[in-house]
Amino acid sequence: MMNTMASQVLISAEEVFKEFPLPQNALRRLAGKPLLAVHALNGVSFQLNRGETLGIVGESGCGKSTLARCLVRLLDCDEGRVRFEGQDIADLHGAARRGFNRRVQMIFQDPYSSLNPRMRVREILGEALSVHKMRPRAEIPARIAELLDLVRLPSDAADRFPHEFSGGQRQRIGIARALAVEPDVLVADELVSALDVSVQAQVVNLLLQLQEQLRLTVVFVAHDLRLVRHISHRVAVMYLGKIVEIGPTEELFSAPRHPYTKALLDAAPELDPARRTRVVAARGELPSPINPPAGCLFNTRCPHAFERCFAERPLLTDRGPTHQAACHLHEFGLAAIPQIQDVEFAP
Amino acid sequence: MSVAMQTATAPALEVRNLTTTFETSSGHVIAVNNVGFNVMPGEVMGLVGESGSGKSVTLRSIMRLIHAPGKVSGSVRWQGDDLLAMPERQLRKVRGGEIAMIFQEPMTALNPVLPIGIQIEENLAAHTALDRRQRAARALELMDMVGIPEAARRLKSYPHQFSGGMRQRAMIAIALASNPKLLLADEPTTALDVTIQDQILKLILDLRDRLSMGVVLVTHDLGVVAATCDRMAVMYAGRIVETGRVADVFAQPHHAYTRGLLGSVPRSGAQRTMLLSIEGTPPSLSAIPKGCAFSPRCSFATDACREAAPALEPIAPDRLVACFHHQQVAASGVSA
Amino acid sequence: MTIALETTATPKRRWRIAKLPGTLVLGGVILPASLVIAFFPNLFAPYDPTVFDYNALLAPPSAAHLMGTDSFGRDVLSRVLYAYTIDLQIAVFATLGPFILGTILGALVGYAGGFAEALLGRVVDAIITFPFLVLVIAIVAVLGPGLMNMYIAVGVVGWVFYARLVAAEVKVQKRLDYADAGRAMGYTHFRIIFRHLLPNSITPAIVYLMTDMALAILLGSSLGYLGLGAQPPAAEWGVQIADGKNYMTTAWWISVFPGIAIVVTGLGFSLLGDGLAELLRTKK
Numbered sequence: 001m002m003n004t005m006a007s008q009v010l011i012s013a014e015e016v017f018k019e020f021p022l023p024q025n026a027l028r029r030l031a032g033k034p035l036l037a038v039h040a041l042n043g044v045s046f047q048l049n050r051g052e053t054l055g056i057v058g059e060s061g062c063g064k065s066t067l068a069r070c071l072v073r074l075l076d077c078d079e080g081r082v083r084f085e086g087q088d089i090a091d092l093h094g095a096a097r098r099g100f101n102r103r104v105q106m107i108f109q110d111p112y113s114s115l116n117p118r119m120r121v122r123e124i125l126g127e128a129l130s131v132h133k134m135r136p137r138a139e140i141p142a143r144i145a146e147l148l149d150l151v152r153l154p155s156d157a158a159d160r161f162p163h164e165f166s167g168g169q170r171q172r173i174g175i176a177r178a179l180a181v182e183p184d185v186l187v188a189d190e191l192v193s194a195l196d197v198s199v200q201a202q203v204v205n206l207l208l209q210l211q212e213q214l215r216l217t218v219v220f221v222a223h224d225l226r227l228v229r230h231i232s233h234r235v236a237v238m239y240l241g242k243i244v245e246i247g248p249t250e251e252l253f254s255a256p257r258h259p260y261t262k263a264l265l266d267a268a269p270e271l272d273p274a275r276r277t278r279v280v281a282a283r284g285e286l287p288s289p290i291n292p293p294a295g296c297l298f299n300t301r302c303p304h305a306f307e308r309c310f311a312e313r314p315l316l317t318d319r320g321p322t323h324q325a326a327c328h329l330h331e332f333g334l335a336a337i338p339q340i341q342d343v344e345f346a347p
Numbered sequence: 348m349s350v351a352m353q354t355a356t357a358p359a360l361e362v363r364n365l366t367t368t369f370e371t372s373s374g375h376v377i378a379v380n381n382v383g384f385n386v387m388p389g390e391v392m393g394l395v396g397e398s399g400s401g402k403s404v405t406l407r408s409i410m411r412l413i414h415a416p417g418k419v420s421g422s423v424r425w426q427g428d429d430l431l432a433m434p435e436r437q438l439r440k441v442r443g444g445e446i447a448m449i450f451q452e453p454m455t456a457l458n459p460v461l462p463i464g465i466q467i468e469e470n471l472a473a474h475t476a477l478d479r480r481q482r483a484a485r486a487l488e489l490m491d492m493v494g495i496p497e498a499a500r501r502l503k504s505y506p507h508q509f510s511g512g513m514r515q516r517a518m519i520a521i522a523l524a525s526n527p528k529l530l531l532a533d534e535p536t537t538a539l540d541v542t543i544q545d546q547i548l549k550l551i552l553d554l555r556d557r558l559s560m561g562v563v564l565v566t567h568d569l570g571v572v573a574a575t576c577d578r579m580a581v582m583y584a585g586r587i588v589e590t591g592r593v594a595d596v597f598a599q600p601h602h603a604y605t606r607g608l609l610g611s612v613p614r615s616g617a618q619r620t621m622l623l624s625i626e627g628t629p630p631s632l633s634a635i636p637k638g639c640a641f642s643p644r645c646s647f648a649t650d651a652c653r654e655a656a657p658a659l660e661p662i663a664p665d666r667l668v669a670c671f672h673h674q675q676v677a678a679s680g681v682s683a
Numbered sequence: 684m685t686i687a688l689e690t691t692a693t694p695k696r697r698w699r700i701a702k703l704p705g706t707l708v709l710g711g712v713i714l715p716a717s718l719v720i721a722f723f724p725n726l727f728a729p730y731d732p733t734v735f736d737y738n739a740l741l742a743p744p745s746a747a748h749l750m751g752t753d754s755f756g757r758d759v760l761s762r763v764l765y766a767y768t769i770d771l772q773i774a775v776f777a778t779l780g781p782f783i784l785g786t787i788l789g790a791l792v793g794y795a796g797g798f799a800e801a802l803l804g805r806v807v808d809a810i811i812t813f814p815f816l817v818l819v820i821a822i823v824a825v826l827g828p829g830l831m832n833m834y835i836a837v838g839v840v841g842w843v844f845y846a847r848l849v850a851a852e853v854k855v856q857k858r859l860d861y862a863d864a865g866r867a868m869g870y871t872h873f874r875i876i877f878r879h880l881l882p883n884s885i886t887p888a889i890v891y892l893m894t895d896m897a898l899a900i901l902l903g904s905s906l907g908y909l910g911l912g913a914q915p916p917a918a919e920w921g922v923q924i925a926d927g928k929n930y931m932t933t934a935w936w937i938s939v940f941p942g943i944a945i946v947v948t949g950l951g952f953s954l955l956g957d958g959l960a961e962l963l964r965t966k967k
């Protein structure tokens with residue numbers, strides 16, 4: 001899939017940190033204790049190539065939504081930088097910033113709050129088209145009809161309000177709004193998680209078709225492993241504000257090289273009733289992101305943790321040409337490769 | 348799969364012709380329409396469906412937790428007695444006693460101003476003859492049983508001091524206080540992360556084995572069904588459209604809706620291909636289509652489907668389907 | 684391939700009188716009627732409100748003077764009707780300025796948050812520490828009596844209530860995804876505040892505006908009564924009540940009928956506000 005396209009880096013994140021300060025207790029402040037904050041991102045780095053779909057998975061509180069918001073600059077990172085075509089997006093101002101906002105679009109999770117309830121679909125789409133001067137005024141109605149057709153909504157949808165649509169249809173409107181400005185990149189934050197299963201499939205199909213049709217680059221943020229696996233060329237697994245593993249989808253899913261990835265995959269219920277297990281995939285719970293553990297972030301739950309994991313935070317290191325994991329056990333998952341592949345590709 | 352499901356034993360719970368209706372401003376709404384199923388002792392029965400399919404209302408109807416203006420009819424036989432016809436006094440003994448229930452959102456189902464320990468003891472006081480001391484000991488035992496670490500200290504904690512997964516465990520501990528023979532679980536893991544969901548589901552299975560209780564698990568997640576249930580019933584627009592053993596239904600769905608649901612979930616080995624989606628959205632309960640409720644979204648539908656709703660009929664041992672074209676559906680497989 | 688709109692989409696809402704709150708209907712009858720009188724008092728008033736009639740001083744209600752006459756022989760009914768012009772003008776002018784100013788400031792402050800919000804909070808605290816009437820009287824006392832100065836006094840104080848309401852609502856709305864969607868689209872702050880957030884935040888302010896208009900009529904009458912608002916020859920309910928206060932035991936009609944007019948008009952605004960609140964609440 002990827003080989004046919006020149007791997008050209010479109011967006012890159014370099015050691016991005018983001019924390020959200022908590023309300024401070026006056027006593028703590030007087031005592032000179034460190035200020036409390038939720039450490040949402042703890043040094044995230046990755047590269048997004050033109051035309052690919054990068055899936056970002058993780059459980060709640062892993063920072064995946066924060067990362068998505070940093071990518072479109074809804075949030076500014078505290079440290080590190082996000083580059084778009086090599087340019088630090090924090091340095092963009094005025095027209096350059098608007099240009100960036102046009103080219104990198106976000107689609108939101110909640111179909112009920114992401115559309116202005118007092119604007120008709122025509123106004124929502126028309127606003128995007130006119131603010132970015134995508135079309136001369138006279139051509140806007142025709143373009144609106146075109147966009148609705150693109151997301152497979154009937155043309156009479158234009159004169160309705162968001163509350164007249166079902167959740168799946170609202171997500172289509174959100175997609176149409178993003179596509180109105182003809183972006184290069186779509187950042188989809190839990191695009192379908194609020195929808196019924198049968199409707200999820202429709203929206204996923206639409207996204208796949210649009211990506212082919214419009215040559216979009218997609219960042220697909222989700223907690224549903226099956227969906228991420230289905231959609232993504234590459235997948236990044238996040239835990240407590242860090243990427244613990246990133247690599248080509250099939251490689252990562254069939255032979256995870258980080259114990260957390262493995263736990264996550266094992267915990268996701270198999271669709272095949274014959275492949276049940278009664279072994280619990282991961283013990284314990286997510287540590288508090290206010291006070292993340294020293295050393296490896298996963299050490300509180302990892303069955304393989306040893307002294308080094310409590311002393312030193314592992315870096316993302318190569319496990320293959322495009323596959324990286326952040327674990328002191330470089331050999332982890334290596335043994336599983338042939339065995340799992342047998343199962344995976346058995347006729 | 349360790350469950351014993353001898354066909355010889357009588358079902359623990361027998362639901363027959365269960366119908367729940369609501370009078371609303373927009374008219375007469377049938378939320379549950381003529382639903383019937385059995386739960387064997389020690390069996391996990393999955394009730395699957397999307398929003399508005401009536402799966403949660405079914406569960407609440409069994410427990411007579413439907414408030415006016417809702418009306419429930421039919422029969423729910425529990426060890427020979429009809430729960431729906433039972434006097435309130437007797438029902439109180441069964442409810443929370445022999446039959447316990449857990450909910451999707453433990454934060455709203457637990458009392459926020461009482462420590463967990465008190466809430467467990469409350470249930471023990473209502474349904475057992477234990478004295479105060481024994482109750483305290485039993486509460487501790489239950490907290491241990493559901494895997495809450497530092498149980499003794501946690502007994503004094505309030506629900507808001509627990510994480511989502513721990514709250515769900517606490518709710519299960521409360522439910523188990525009375526040694527129930529049947530656990531009704533309404534989307535118990537929907538609000539939880541996948542690793543925590545996995546822990547809770549496996550906890551429920553372990554408890555089922557240890558206490559040999561039956562479980563009715565309501566969920567919208569087919570993965571959860573595949574990983575935990577013995578038998579399943581698929582609901583759509585208030586009716587059961589297909590039931591059977593989980594392995595059978597997953598291997599060969601006979602109802603177009605089941606097929607569509609299974610096809611909507613991505614499978615490995617077919618990355619970036621079109622999913623077998625179902626067009627349209629589930630109908631609102633106040634506007635259920637005529638004939639088979641699924642017919643407007645169904646690619647197999649014929650005029651017959653739009654005329655009359657097919658009855659739920661046996662097609663194989665332990666397998667019921669409500670579809671005129673179930674053979675065609677079965678033959679077409681589950682890929683797009 | 685286009686999918687049809689399903690039946691789950693709610694049908695277009697049709698307004699039906701029977702479904703409207705009763706308070707709204709009643710308020711909706713009283714207020715337009717008051718407005719008609721305010722604009723065309725000459726069509727309804729049997730006499731000139733300022734002409735003295737020394738032949739009918741302090742005449743009780745009769746066929747010739749339905750509400751009697753005052754100590755100068757002026758027809759009380761005519762004065763009550765002409766007073767609608769001034770009193771409704773007070774209701775509008777004393778509230779519209781604060782409404783507009785407060786809404787705009789509130790929207791800006793709610794969106795900006797941080798220091799601006801803290802500052803607004805302190806200003807609100809400072810102003811509501813004083814009883815509203817006392818504060819207005821103090822300002823009018825400094826500026827001098829008269830309607831214009833009264834508007835200024837009310838405007839200086841009144842905007843904070845609107846600002847507080849709108850700021851609180853904008854603060855809630857700006858956290859919703861559609862506001863972020865606007866930012867992610869590269870829309871200007873101005874557009875996001877006034878095109879997106881304000882239309883979704885202004886409802887409580889409009890409801891409060893109705894109540895505030897009722898309060899403004901009371902305030903106008905109070906100041907008129909105290910001699911700080913509308914000045915004597917003009918027909919104004921507060922002034923009329925003040926005129927009649929020395930004759931309460933002998934000629935009650937001079938004060939009572941303007942009093943009833945105040946109550947009815949104030950009630951009209953209040954009912955409309957309540958009804959509007961109920962309507963908008965059920966709509967959600």
